Amino acid sequence: MNDRPENERATDQTDAGGPADINVEASADIAEGQDNQADFEAFMRLAKENEELKDRALRLAAEMENLRRRTQREVADAKSYAVANFARDMLAVSDNMRRALDAIPAEAKASDDAGFKSLIEGVEMTERDMLGALERHGVKRLAPEGERFDPNFHQAMFEIPNPDVPNNTVLQVVQSGYVIGERVLRPAMVGVSKGGPKAGAADAPAEPGPPNPQSEKDA
Known part of the structure; x- marks a missing residue:
């Protein structure tokens, strides 16, 4: 008979690597697995946050670049078109000078009046300098x-009948046109041909119509 107390026998089983050791090892493995799973989930969460921050930073950088380019373009446009209204007024002055010169009779221009010739030359020089x-x-x-x-x-x-040139070819300029940058400051007033051969589809000129009003709105 084994007269040893129950607690001594349990102690012997524990010291000998019995069921108690197995339970402790199993618990340790479970705890380690849970820790690994938590670490993995934390890593994935951080990786996702990092991708989101990276994507946000790239979008912000693209927006800043677009803003920089738009600002540069607006500044350049402001510099290019700042004188548009003034230039349009100066063209009116130049037109009046040209009308005055064109109104001088040919015999007057051919006269020997030195003072009159000097006046004509001065007006022509002023017109050239202004333009x-x-x-x-x-x-x-x-x-x-x-x-x-x-x-x-x-x-x-107006239209000018001419069978020798393609339709809608500019044959006469009544008033010169001007552009500033890529905008129309003033369209050229012209006479176009009519009655000539038709151009090919790829080369056909546009039908006569009103000028592009862009210059009036944007300038």
Whole structure:
């Protein structure tokens, strides 16, 4: 018979690697597995947050770049078109100078009056200097004679019957047109051909129509 107390026998089983040791090891494995799962979930959560922050940073950088480009474009436009209204007024002055010069009879221009010739030369020089100053500020003159009619830059005033040139070719410029940058400051008033051969579909000129009002709205 085994007269040893029950607690001593339990102690012997524990010291010998009995069921108590197995339970402790199993509990440790479970706890380690739970810790690993928690660490993995935390890692995945941090990785997701990192991707979201990275994506947000990229979008913010793209927005800042777009804002920078838009600001540069607006500043450039402001510089290019700041003189548009002033240039348009100066063109009216230049037109009056040209009308005055064109109104001088040919015999008067051919006269020997030195004072009158000096006056004509002075007006012509003033006109050239004014147009040159405008050109230095981005205002350029349109010379569409012989070109196809373009309603964005030309305003058709009348038609000229001519069977020898394609329809809607600019044959006469009544008043010069001007652009500033890429905008129309004033369309050229022109006469276009009528009755000539039709151009191909790819080369057909536009039908005469009103000028592009962009310059009036944007300038």
